[in-house]
Amino acid sequence: MTKRLLLISESVGTPTPARGILNYSAGLLACCKRLGVETTLLVETPEATTSSPEQLVRFLVEGTVDGAIRHKPHWKHLYVKYIQSLLERTRPAALGQSPVRNVVTSGITAPPLAAPHLAWIDAFMPVARFYSDSTLRASYGLAPPIVDARGFDIVVMDAFHHAHPVTDQGARVALVIHDLIPLDELSGRYRLAFDQKLKTALEQATELIFVSAATENEFGQRFPNHAARPSSVFSPVIRPDLLAASAAANQTPKAERPTVVSILSDEPRKNIPLLLEAFARVGDRADLVIIGNVAASRYPDAHSNVRFVGQITETEKTELLRSAVALVFPSLSEGFGIPIVEGALFGLPVICSDLPVFHEISGGLATFFNPSSVSALAQLLDEVISNPDSFQYKANALRERCLATYGIDTATARLAQLLASAPA
Structure with missing residues (x-):
C-alpha cells in the first residue's frame, strides 16, 4: 500500500x-x-x-x-x-x-x-x-x-x-x-x-x-x-547534481596559485574574523575564496588575497571546489556541516573546527583545529598549501566515507x- x-x-x-x-x-x-x-x-x-x-x-x-x-x-x-x-x-x-x-x-x-x-x-x-x-x-x-x-x-x-x-x-x-x-x-x-x-x-x-x-x-x-x-x-x-559534478573533479587541473575555499554565512558563529586573521599569516602564497552571503564591506581589513564571491550558482561553486587545494570550515557551532561533505566529495582535504559533530560527520578523517586559536589554523593552512599531497590519503578516505554514509x-x-x- x-x-x-x-x-x-x-x-x-x-x-x-x-x-x-x-x-x-x-x-x-x-x-x-x-x-x-x-x-x-x-x-x-x-x-x-x-x-x-x-x-x-x-x-x-x-x-x-x-x-x-x-x-x-x-x-x-x-x-x-x-x-x-x-x-x-x-x-x-x-x-x-x-x-x-x-x-x-x-x-x-x-x-x-x-x-x-x-x-x-x-x-x-x-x-x-x-x-x-x-x-x-x-x-x-x-x-x-x-x-x-x-x-x-x-x-x-x-x-x-x-x-x-x-x-x-x-x-x-x-x-x-x-x-x-x-x-x-x-x-x-x-x-x-x-x-x-x-x-x-x-x-x-x-x-x-x-x-x-x-x-x-x-x-x-x-x-x-x-x-x-x-x-x-x-x-x-548528497544531491545528485553535486555527485555528478564531483565525479570529474580529479580531471580538473589545479590553478597554479593555490586556492582555499570556505563556504560560510555572515554570522558570528561562523568565525570569519579568525579565518581572515589566520589566512593573513599565510601571506601572498595562496588565495582564500569565501562562498556565501558574506558582505565584504564588513571586513575592510581583509588581506588582498581574500575574495568574497557571495551567493553564486551551483555550477560556479563546483568550479571553485574543483580547482581548490583544500576546504576550511571554522564554525563554532553547527547541527551538521554540509560544507564538509561538499569539500570531501571533490577530494579536498577538509580543515575544520574541533567539534563533536564534525568528528561524527567525517569519521575523524578531517583535519581539526581549535576554533579559538589563530595560530593553530594558520599552521594547518601553511601545511596544506605547502604540501597538499600529504593530506590526500585522508581526503580520499573521507570522500569514500561520505559517499557510503550520505549517498x-x-x-x-x-x-x-x-x-x-x-x-x-
Missing part, C-alpha cells in the same frame, strides 16, 4: 532558495520518490486563489516573498491588531481554527533546472500566506493555523513550525530538528517567535528526526522531558526503515 506524506516546509514551500534546509528536504523528497511514497507539499501562495501546478511551480522558482506580511513591519502591526480584535469578538472560536486544505495534483514532467526537487512532489496543498501568518502568530503568541492532514500516513515538519496538523488516528507527525543554535543566538521578537515555534512543534510531533547524533544528544540534555520520545537520525543526502542509496534504505515503523 502506497504511503502518503505531507511536507510542511517554509524552505521548500516558499521562494527561498538560499536556505540550507531546502537541500535537506530536497534529499528527503528524492528518497521518497525512489520508495514510491506519494508526497504533498504545503505551499504558501500570495492570495487565496486556485492555482494550477504550473503556476505554483513558477511561483516557487521565480516568485518573491517581498510582499509577505513578515517583510512589511508597518502592515504587520496593523494585521496583528486586526487579529487580536477579531479574537476578542469571536471567542472561543479563534481565527484560523478551521482546517485548511486544497490539494492540487502535480504531475510535473519538466521542472525548472533551478528546482529539480519539484519533480519529486506529487501534489501541492496551496494555502494563502500560510507560513507568513504562522510566523506572525508565533511572534504574538496567537494560536497556530490548523492544517487538515487527514488521509496522510505521516506529516513531516522539516523545521520548527507554528502549525497544528489534524491527522487520522494512528498517523505520525515527524519533526526534523537541525540544531538548537537559535536558543543561544536569538533575542527579542525573533526569540519569542522561535520559542513559540519550538513549543508548538514539540506539542504536535509524535516523533523526532535529528540530522546528527550530536544534535540528538544536545537536545536530550536541553530538553530531558522530551528525551524519551521516539527519535532517529536521518542525515542530509542516495544509503539514505533511501534508512528512510524505508523509518517509514516502516515508528522508531524505538
Whole structure:
C-alpha cells in the first residue's frame, strides 16, 4: 500500500532558495520518490486563489516573498491588531481554527533546472500566506493555523513550525530538528517567535528526526522531558547534481596559485574574523575564496588575497571546489556541516573546527583545529598549501566515507526503515 506524506516546509514551500534546509528536504523528497511514497507539499501562495501546478511551480522558482506580511513591519502591526480584535469578538472560536486544505495534483514532467526537487512532489496543498501568518502568530503568541492532514500516513515538519496538523488516528507527525543554535543566538521578537515555534512543534510531533547524533544528544540534555520520545537520525543526502559534478573533479587541473575555499554565512558563529586573521599569516602564497552571503564591506581589513564571491550558482561553486587545494570550515557551532561533505566529495582535504559533530560527520578523517586559536589554523593552512599531497590519503578516505554514509542509496534504505515503523 502506497504511503502518503505531507511536507510542511517554509524552505521548500516558499521562494527561498538560499536556505540550507531546502537541500535537506530536497534529499528527503528524492528518497521518497525512489520508495514510491506519494508526497504533498504545503505551499504558501500570495492570495487565496486556485492555482494550477504550473503556476505554483513558477511561483516557487521565480516568485518573491517581498510582499509577505513578515517583510512589511508597518502592515504587520496593523494585521496583528486586526487579529487580536477579531479574537476578542469571536471567542472561543479563534481565527484560523478551521482546517485548511486544497490539494492540487502535480504531475510535473519538466521542472525548472533551478528546482529539480519539484519533480519529486506529487501534489501541492496551496494555502494563502500560510507560513507568513504562522510566523506572525508565533511572534504574538496567537494560536497556530490548523492544517487538515487527514488521509496522510505521516506529516513531516522539516523545521520548527507554528502549525497544528489534524491527522487520522494512528498517523505520525515527524519533526526534523537541525540544531538548537537559535536558543543561544536569538533575542527579542525573533526569540519569542522561535520559542513559540519550538513549543508548538514539540506539542504536535509524535516523533523526532535529528540530522546528527550530536544534535540528538544536545537536545536530550536541553530538553530531558522530551528525551524519551521516539527519535532517529536521518542525515542530509548528497544531491545528485553535486555527485555528478564531483565525479570529474580529479580531471580538473589545479590553478597554479593555490586556492582555499570556505563556504560560510555572515554570522558570528561562523568565525570569519579568525579565518581572515589566520589566512593573513599565510601571506601572498595562496588565495582564500569565501562562498556565501558574506558582505565584504564588513571586513575592510581583509588581506588582498581574500575574495568574497557571495551567493553564486551551483555550477560556479563546483568550479571553485574543483580547482581548490583544500576546504576550511571554522564554525563554532553547527547541527551538521554540509560544507564538509561538499569539500570531501571533490577530494579536498577538509580543515575544520574541533567539534563533536564534525568528528561524527567525517569519521575523524578531517583535519581539526581549535576554533579559538589563530595560530593553530594558520599552521594547518601553511601545511596544506605547502604540501597538499600529504593530506590526500585522508581526503580520499573521507570522500569514500561520505559517499557510503550520505549517498542516495544509503539514505533511501534508512528512510524505508523509518517509514516502516515508528522508531524505538
